[in-house]
Amino acid sequence: MAAPAVEVRSLAKRYGRVQALDGVSLAVEQGEFFGLLGPNGAGKTTLISILGGLALADAGHAAVMGHDVSGDFRSARRAVGIVPQEVVFDPFFTVRETLEFQSGYFGLRRNGAWIDELLERLALAPKAGANMRSLSGGMKRRVMLAQALVHRPPVIVLDEPTAGVDVELRKTLWEFVRGLNAAGHTIVLTTHYLEEAQLLCSRIAMMRDGRIVALDSTARLLAAFSERVLRVKLEGSGLPDSLAPGAADEGGGWWRLPVSEPAHVENALARLREAGAAVASLEVSEPELEDVFVKIMRREARA
Amino acid sequence: MSAPAAASGFPTLLRKEVLRFWKVAFQTVAAPVLTTLMYLLVFGHALAAHVQAFPGVTYVQFLVPGLAMMAVLQNAFANSSSSIIQSKITGSMIFILLPPLAPGEIFAAYLLASMVRGLAVGLGVFAATVWIVPLPLAEPLWALAFAVVGSGMLGAMGIIAGIWSEKFDQLAAFQNFVVLPLTFLAGAFYSVATLPPFWQAVSRLNPFFYAVDGFRYGFFAHSDVPPATSLAIATAAFAALSWITLHLLRGGYKLRH
Numbered sequence: 001m002a003a004p005a006v007e008v009r010s011l012a013k014r015y016g017r018v019q020a021l022d023g024v025s026l027a028v029e030q031g032e033f034f035g036l037l038g039p040n041g042a043g044k045t046t047l048i049s050i051l052g053g054l055a056l057a058d059a060g061h062a063a064v065m066g067h068d069v070s071g072d073f074r075s076a077r078r079a080v081g082i083v084p085q086e087v088v089f090d091p092f093f094t095v096r097e098t099l100e101f102q103s104g105y106f107g108l109r110r111n112g113a114w115i116d117e118l119l120e121r122l123a124l125a126p127k128a129g130a131n132m133r134s135l136s137g138g139m140k141r142r143v144m145l146a147q148a149l150v151h152r153p154p155v156i157v158l159d160e161p162t163a164g165v166d167v168e169l170r171k172t173l174w175e176f177v178r179g180l181n182a183a184g185h186t187i188v189l190t191t192h193y194l195e196e197a198q199l200l201c202s203r204i205a206m207m208r209d210g211r212i213v214a215l216d217s218t219a220r221l222l223a224a225f226s227e228r229v230l231r232v233k234l235e236g237s238g239l240p241d242s243l244a245p246g247a248a249d250e251g252g253g254w255w256r257l258p259v260s261e262p263a264h265v266e267n268a269l270a271r272l273r274e275a276g277a278a279v280a281s282l283e284v285s286e287p288e289l290e291d292v293f294v295k296i297m298r299r300e301a302r303a
Numbered sequence: 304m305s306a307p308a309a310a311s312g313f314p315t316l317l318r319k320e321v322l323r324f325w326k327v328a329f330q331t332v333a334a335p336v337l338t339t340l341m342y343l344l345v346f347g348h349a350l351a352a353h354v355q356a357f358p359g360v361t362y363v364q365f366l367v368p369g370l371a372m373m374a375v376l377q378n379a380f381a382n383s384s385s386s387i388i389q390s391k392i393t394g395s396m397i398f399i400l401l402p403p404l405a406p407g408e409i410f411a412a413y414l415l416a417s418m419v420r421g422l423a424v425g426l427g428v429f430a431a432t433v434w435i436v437p438l439p440l441a442e443p444l445w446a447l448a449f450a451v452v453g454s455g456m457l458g459a460m461g462i463i464a465g466i467w468s469e470k471f472d473q474l475a476a477f478q479n480f481v482v483l484p485l486t487f488l489a490g491a492f493y494s495v496a497t498l499p500p501f502w503q504a505v506s507r508l509n510p511f512f513y514a515v516d517g518f519r520y521g522f523f524a525h526s527d528v529p530p531a532t533s534l535a536i537a538t539a540a541f542a543a544l545s546w547i548t549l550h551l552l553r554g555g556y557k558l559r560h
Contacts, residue, residue: 015560052401055560074403082401088394092323104315105402147398 003066005030005155005186006051011060013046013210020046022210023060028188028203030065030154033181035201035218036190037293042207044190045085048159052082064155078106081148085159087140089132095119095143096128099150106151118146121176138169145173149180156180157188162196174200198222198289206296213300218289225295226287230257230265232272233281240275243268253280313408316399320416324382331378331420336427339374343367343432346492354493357525365519367436368446369491371428372518375450376486376511379421379457380464380478383413387465388474391558400559406552410462410545417458422450438522445530446521452537453514457482459544466548466557489515495527510540 006028013021021043028034036044049055050062053073061068067075090098099118103111119125122142127135135143141161148156158177162170178200181187191197197204197218204221206214214221233253248256259265265284272279324331347363356365390396399409429438440446460482468474489511495503506512507528517533520526526533552558 049560052397053559054397054400056555074405077401077403084394084397086394088397090390090395090398091393092326093319101315101319102398102402104318105312105399105404107310107312107403109310109315151402 002030003063004028005032005065006034006188007061007063007066008047008050009061011047011050011062012058013043013050013055014058015046019210021050021057021060024207024210024212025060026205026212026215028155028186030186031181031184032203033178033187033201034189035197035204036188036207037194037197037204037289038190038207039297041209043210044207045159046210047207048082048157048188048190051076051080051157053077054082078151079153080155080157081151081153082157083145083148083159083161085163087137087144089135089140089143091131091133094129094131095124095135098132098143099146102147103150108151111150114152115146115150118149122146123172138165141165141169142173145176154184155186155188159190160192161189162191162193170196194289194293204289206293208297208300214292214296221292222287222289224292226289226291228259228262228265228287229285230259230268231255231283231285232257232268232279234272235278235280237275237277240271240277242271242275259284311408312402312404313412316404316409316412317415320382320386320412321419323386324416324420331382332423332427335374335378335424336431339370339424339428340431342370343436350492354497356494357523360523360525363436364438365494365523366492367428367432367438368519368522369489369515371425372449372453372515373486373489373491374428375421375425375454376457376489376514377482378424379417379454380461380482382417382420383458383461384465384468384474384478385461386413386416387462388468388471391465391469392471396558406549410459410549410552413462414455414458414545414548417461418451418454421454421457425450425454440522441524442521442530444521445534446518448534449514449518449521449530449537452534452541453511453518456510456514456537456541456544459541459548462548463544463551466551469557485509485511488512490527491515510537513537513540 004027009025011021011024024047038044046055050057051064051069053069063069064076065079067079069076093101099115103115119128122145124139124142124146127139132140161173177187189197189201201218203217205212232255234255235253239247239255243257246258250256257268259268343366347366351362354362356362390399464474464477468477488506489509490506495506495512498506513528513533513536516526516528517530517537520530
């Protein structure tokens with residue numbers, strides 16, 4: 001069986017009094033689009049840093065494509081491309097020089113064709129000769145993505161790539177990353193934009209206080225923790241008794257009815273009609289990862 | 304998009320570190336050469352009549368190799384230390400830490416780039432003074448050996464200081480309270496033989512002194528300490544600093560948190 005793209009076991013890391021990682025274990029299979037979610041300080045960036053060798057674990061094991069991140073660090077680092085959270089750059093060099101150096105650090109000397117392709121695909125070609133300092137924030141982010149891809153890593157880790165990024169760039173970024181995933185790359189993504197994670201990730205881990213508190217497919221998490229909801233505004237009448245179980249009065253004539261299947265919407269509306277209730281307004285909301293996130297984090301806060 | 308076979312990243316890191324100072328050579332090479340010429344002009348003029356140099360050597364002649372070595376030492380230190388602190392503060396250090404570069408490769412690249420900068424400044428000093436101060440070059444290989452070991456010693460020390468410092472003022476403190484006193488008291492301006500015995504003994508504890516004294520031997524075939532002794536001590540200091548640097552890099556001290 002192929003080695004997991006990312007595998008960590010009982011990973012622990014402490015910074016002073018803060019236990020940044022407290023025995024984290026998970027495996028991301030090759031080709032997955034994996035989401036790593038959690039509030040600030042949950043340990044996501046620490047975990048990513050250990051995968052890239054930017055931080056050293058106190059205990060436990062971490063491997064990329066089967067290569068131990070410390071014992072076989074060269075193979076592990078060749079296998080992973082990390083796009084860091086903060087926009088950082090070397091102000092001495094141009095975009096092309098930046099990519100050529102990054103390529104050279106990985107021991108790749110004749111990589112010009114791939115660099116050209118990256119510049120082209122990330123719409124950086126017109127700025128290839130420009131100094132990094134002169135680039136807009138969005139362009140600098142794209143250069144960082146290109147830097148992470150310059151050695152064609154099978155595993156790509158994006159640490160909050162869309163924080164503070166405009167809508168246009170977000171769209172192009174996701175198209176690009178989806179393309180990489182379709183081409184066989186494993187993607188590990190952390191983001192605070194839960195709708196993005198819901199849309200993109202097939203499996204999700206949620207972290208809190210350095211621990212994994214949920215780990216499942218996005219579909220199963222949604223099914224277990226969120227529901228489809230029908231909200232109706234009734235005029236001149238209350239909710240028929242037959243719909244009362246599970247319903248919630250939101251005030252102002254608005255009622256909230258759980259509808260696990262799309263067909264149940266029709267059913268609920270039929271009952272309203274039968275009861276002679278006048279529906280002034282209605283909306284159906286689909287299950288949301290945000291619900292899942294909030295519920296899991298509340299559950300953990302109580303625990 | 305499969306990963307091709309790859310060589311070492313060391314040559315690229317070395318090239319990048321050399322380009323980093325070369326792109327601003329006016330500030331990193333020309334400026335220290337000018338500073339050194341100022342020292343030569345001021346001290347050469349003010350002290351020529353008061354300081355006793357080696358027999359048959361004028362004070363200005365005596366000054367040139369010492370000042371050149373001082374510039375080599377200071378600039379070798381400045382190169383690695385400023386590159387590392389800048390990368391750390393801007394965060395671009397991650398681009399060096401993420402690739403598969405071994406601690407030894409990172410060490411060698413920063414060290415060699417520092418040596419190149421130090422030696423470039425040293426050569427600049429000679430190129431600028433050769434017209435005004437005729438110098439013998441009695442033992443060129445000795446001069447070269449001390450230039451290499453001296454620049455290496457300070458290049459390694461610069462890596463240590465860059466790794467240790469978290470802010471520019473900490474690096475400045477290291478530079479002002481360690482490097483500057485040690486280089487100024489290394490005998491660039493005087494022969495330690497003219498010092499009282501106590502200060503002679505203190506000078507001999509300073510590894511930079513051996514680099515300056517031995518380097519000067521390369522020109523005048525005359526020195527305060529036998530050149531082989533100086534080379535042994537300077538090389539030992541270089542080796543010790545290299546060992547410490549490698550040890551820090553291997554453990555990820557202040558780099559891989």
